[in-house]
Amino acid sequence: MSKIKMILKDLKNEDIVNLYSEIIKELKNRKIIRTKNILGDLAEFISIETYNKTPGLPNLQAAPPGTQNIDAISKKGERYSIKATSGNLTGVFYGLNDPDSNNPELQKFEFVLIVIFNNEFELQRILEINWNQFLKFKRWHKTMRAWNLSITKELITSAKTIYSKVDIT
Incomplete structure (x- = not known):
């Protein structure tokens, strides 16, 4: 099991939801995603x-x-x-x-x-x-x-x- 998977398993549901939000923000900051169409971006x-x-x-x-x-x-x-x-x-x-x-x-x-x-x-x-x-x-x-x-x-x-x-x- 990867380190990320092991860390995620230990997180509370609320923490995972907040992490998702932070990942989206970082993807936008890096210009990887530009719109609300995340998969398309x-x-x-x-x-x-x-x-x-x-x-x-x-x-x-x-x-x-x-x-x-x-x-x-x-x-x-x-x-x-x-x-x-x-x-x-x-x-x-x-x-x-x-x-x-x-x-x-x-x-x-x-x-x-x-x-x-x-x-x-x-x-x-x-x-x-x-x-x-x-x-x-x-x-x-x-x-x-x-x-x-x-x-x-x-x-x-x-x-x-x-x-x-x-x-x-």
């Missing part, structure tokens, strides 16, 4: 850090806050949308045509990074798909009136694996 931070530390991958920087459709940009100007999930669906992609539209889809980004966490929010995998793969795998979410991605075996095997802790196929 963690996915963006982890993705950018992973790309910047991995030889052969482009260096990424966070897109300015409020930038639509993208979360990171490479030095070559390639646009990345980053989606986190702890299940089998990503968050939604707004700003794309409805399924009944006859208009050609304007390309909003070059790549999607799918950051997969387990139920305890531990990083399991980072996948990369390009725009054409996104168009192939996107599914309409009627309630949200936007597109999302289902994490299927076909998507996982088609995607480029950037990081994998375990085999989840």
Whole structure:
């Protein structure tokens, strides 16, 4: 058992709740999380850090806050949308045509990074798909009136694996 787990087991419930608050404050101070979407912010931070530390991958920087459709940009100007999930669906992609539209889809980004966490929010995998793969795998979410991605075996095997802790196929 790790030292952190041993310390946590000895803490009272109130202390653990207070510790969680302090961790969130520290993550904000370090600019690891920027919004109330903690999992999404963690996915963006982890993705950018992973790309910047991995030889052969482009260096990424966070897109300015409020930038639509993208979360990171490479030095070559390639646009990345980053989606986190702890299940089998990503968050939604707004700003794309409805399924009944006859208009050609304007390309909003070059790549999607799918950051997969387990139920305890531990990083399991980072996948990369390009725009054409996104168009192939996107599914309409009627309630949200936007597109999302289902994490299927076909998507996982088609995607480029950037990081994998375990085999989840």
